[in-house]
Amino acid sequence: MLRRLATRPEPRLRAIARAAKESLLHIKGLQAARALPVPAPPPSARQAKPGPPQRTIFDAASTETLPGTLVRKEGMPPVGDAAADEAYDGLGDTHTLYADVFERNSIDGAGLKLDATVHFGKLYDNAFWDGHQMVFGDGDGEIFQRFTRSLSVIGHELAHGVTQYTAGLAYRNQAGALNESMSDVFGVLVEQYARKQSASEANWLIGEGLFTDAVQGAALRSLKAPGTAYDDDVLGKDPQPDSMDSYVRTTADNGGVHINSGIPNRAFYLVASELGGNAWEAPGHIWYGTLTSGSLPAACTFGKFARTTIATAEELFGSGSPEHDAVLKAWETVKVKV
Amino acid sequence: MKITVRRSGGIAAMTRVWSVNAVSADDKERWMPLVEACPWEEAKALSRTANQPDRFMYSIRAGQRRATLPDREVTGPWEELVESAKAEGSESRGQR
Numbered sequence A: 001m002l003r004r005l006a007t008r009p010e011p012r013l014r015a016i017a018r019a020a021k022e023s024l025l026h027i028k029g030l031q032a033a034r035a036l037p038v039p040a041p042p043p044s045a046r047q048a049k050p051g052p053p054q055r056t057i058f059d060a061a062s063t064e065t066l067p068g069t070l071v072r073k074e075g076m077p078p079v080g081d082a083a084a085d086e087a088y089d090g091l092g093d094t095h096t097l098y099a100d101v102f103e104r105n106s107i108d109g110a111g112l113k114l115d116a117t118v119h120f121g122k123l124y125d126n127a128f129w130d131g132h133q134m135v136f137g138d139g140d141g142e143i144f145q146r147f148t149r150s151l152s153v154i155g156h157e158l159a160h161g162v163t164q165y166t167a168g169l170a171y172r173n174q175a176g177a178l179n180e181s182m183s184d185v186f187g188v189l190v191e192q193y194a195r196k197q198s199a200s201e202a203n204w205l206i207g208e209g210l211f212t213d214a215v216q217g218a219a220l221r222s223l224k225a226p227g228t229a230y231d232d233d234v235l236g237k238d239p240q241p242d243s244m245d246s247y248v249r250t251t252a253d254n255g256g257v258h259i260n261s262g263i264p265n266r267a268f269y270l271v272a273s274e275l276g277g278n279a280w281e282a283p284g285h286i287w288y289g290t291l292t293s294g295s296l297p298a299a300c301t302f303g304k305f306a307r308t309t310i311a312t313a314e315e316l317f318g319s320g321s322p323e324h325d326a327v328l329k330a331w332e333t334v335k336v337k338v
Numbered sequence B: 001m002k003i004t005v006r007r008s009g010g011i012a013a014m015t016r017v018w019s020v021n022a023v024s025a026d027d028k029e030r031w032m033p034l035v036e037a038c039p040w041e042e043a044k045a046l047s048r049t050a051n052q053p054d055r056f057m058y059s060i061r062a063g064q065r066r067a068t069l070p071d072r073e074v075t076g077p078w079e080e081l082v083e084s085a086k087a088e089g090s091e092s093r094g095q096r
């Protein structure tokens, strides 16, 4: 940690100090923290090393009762149930990204225990973060297989927890689409970091491998090419727009939170693609710095978010740096006014 | 009486719609008690509660009555109605 800090450019140190300050704040609970003045971080805050994960996997046995029966605790060997073991590994990979890359100690920045329930409900076609833990269904077997099959989905759900403890973006309209986009961005980063894939090697998909063979589609969403993840006779076509020109106005899905997220998703991909190398490095730090900046309102708009990524890129890498320029260009390409 | 259950949201955000047309006397006898058992008035307050990320949202219609419920509120008589419509209704993919 100290060695890595020492090799970082000076502006990034400031951002890390700020992020540490933020995570301290959020220990006290998001709602209270938002109203409080920012205290000076104690000298130890910057050195606080994220601890190992503390994972517990439960089995709901096809009921909708949470958390269910404990099946695997931290340090226990695989239990032989694919869903339980995939959830355990996925929670570990997610914890590793935040700890290694962003120096974040679990979802809340304070070592939150990571609980997940598998086999939730009957033929349940979903996975979600309930505010405290992760929940995975088995899928109906016709369209969806079990939701633990995709590491990006596990990373997506846990990122909802990170957003809850940091920016607290409302789950509606543009703020909701940003909330969704944060989960897609950090979801793909979890997968890319675990596979050690560069931006050009990665698939940039959310939920690869979830569909059964009967479905014409690669995944739920594509950050690289929103609107192209699936095109199926029964499911229809992936409805995501890839720029503000095709922004969707709807009251369904909390104001299209899973639809318009395609726009900020593509902005992130464009930054990563422009800069090359690993997306969890400069692009990931700009997005993480933005999420934890303390300057995003709960009802954040795309414009406000874009301006904050630009300010964060400037703060971390300097005005006129390739990183700063890449962020400006990405928002221009997806036609978000800054 | 037409009964429609529309499920939107979820991490995949794919809308599914199940509908039942209860026309015959037998059908009405089967479905009316399921509909009458639901607390339609109480549901009005629930439609405005914030939903958790990636959870399903149910929009339920039965004749002139309608309710919008987050997944976790679909319990008791609502669950009975929704599960019956899923099992016995005809399915179509909804437009967003």
Ligand SMILES: [Zn+2]
Binding pocket: A156, A157, A160, A180, A183, B011, B053, B054
């Ligand atoms: Zn989500």
